[in-house]
Amino acid sequence: MTRVGYLGPDGTFTSMALDQWPASDGAERVPFGSVDAALAALRAGDVDGAMVPIENSVEGGVSATLDALASGDPLLVVGEVVVPITFVLAAPAGVALADVRAVGTHSHAWAQVRGWMGRHLPGAGYVPALSTAAAAAGVAAGGQPYDAAVCAPSAATLHGLEVLADDIGDMQAAVTRFVLVARPGSMPEPTGADKTTLVLFQRDDHAGGLLELLEQFAARGINLTRLESRPTKASMGSYCFSVDIEGHVLDERLGEALMGLRRICAEVRFLGSYPRADGRAATIAPRAQDSDFAEAREWLRSIRG
Numbered sequence: 001m002t003r004v005g006y007l008g009p010d011g012t013f014t015s016m017a018l019d020q021w022p023a024s025d026g027a028e029r030v031p032f033g034s035v036d037a038a039l040a041a042l043r044a045g046d047v048d049g050a051m052v053p054i055e056n057s058v059e060g061g062v063s064a065t066l067d068a069l070a071s072g073d074p075l076l077v078v079g080e081v082v083v084p085i086t087f088v089l090a091a092p093a094g095v096a097l098a099d100v101r102a103v104g105t106h107s108h109a110w111a112q113v114r115g116w117m118g119r120h121l122p123g124a125g126y127v128p129a130l131s132t133a134a135a136a137a138g139v140a141a142g143g144q145p146y147d148a149a150v151c152a153p154s155a156a157t158l159h160g161l162e163v164l165a166d167d168i169g170d171m172q173a174a175v176t177r178f179v180l181v182a183r184p185g186s187m188p189e190p191t192g193a194d195k196t197t198l199v200l201f202q203r204d205d206h207a208g209g210l211l212e213l214l215e216q217f218a219a220r221g222i223n224l225t226r227l228e229s230r231p232t233k234a235s236m237g238s239y240c241f242s243v244d245i246e247g248h249v250l251d252e253r254l255g256e257a258l259m260g261l262r263r264i265c266a267e268v269r270f271l272g273s274y275p276r277a278d279g280r281a282a283t284i285a286p287r288a289q290d291s292d293f294a295e296a297r298e299w300l301r302s303i304r305g
């Protein structure tokens, strides 16, 4: 990849995820103001890849990313990065904690510091910003409707802000998962420690519909690592299911499950198979190895003569 987009500006957690991505060495980094803008530039061919947040251990799925991947021209996830999340409350020199009337930050960051804010600054308002680093840049530049920003420690340093309070996240072990997305092309090889991301659209709404989808995974011994319903936006009550499963599309059990889903769903959007960031091998149920499927297929071939 020669040009990689990301949710910027510099100092976002997404820029840190890109720092951790080995293949980004030497690539031109192109910051975008939103996930939508980064993915639109990727679809338009202006960049070759885009690093975007997809899931946080405290606040859950990043809707902007899930929705942008679930519709529009197909894109594929080719890798993931997990970044530990630590927040500071930062403000220009001379602003004391007691002076803070409003705080700017990204909505996912706000959700992770709400408890701390309630205890230490119960009267302060919240102003949404496009990213944590955009809030830090805004408060440094002045003229914003907020006097402090919730951001990464490095974003505070980058913008010459003073740290009013350190480590203000409500959950010590918070992490965010980021994905590197590309236009369809070559796919990462199976490693034995892979994930596959799918979006499932049902044909109709009926009792047991979700169960039928999940049965396709259960019957092939496939473990899910994320399941979310997102509105299709077509009408009230119309939902699709965004899922991550353990394994690679080239694994036999996934191939069989995908064929089953393809039969029963209105649409199955395949969003890629890629190595897991933690390198943990897939948990495969007993008798769901590639060799078990190969043996069963050979048996079927033999009885069909």
Ligand SMILES: O=C(O)C(=O)C[C@]1(C(=O)O)C=C[C@@H](O)C=C1
Residues within 6 Å of the ligand: 007, 011, 012, 013, 014, 015, 053, 056, 062, 085, 106, 108, 109, 130, 131, 132, 133, 176
């Ligand atoms: O605003 C940033 O710094 C981002 O990279 C976005 C984002 C997110 O979308 O969840 C990433 C990690 C943090 O959990 C908070 C915000």
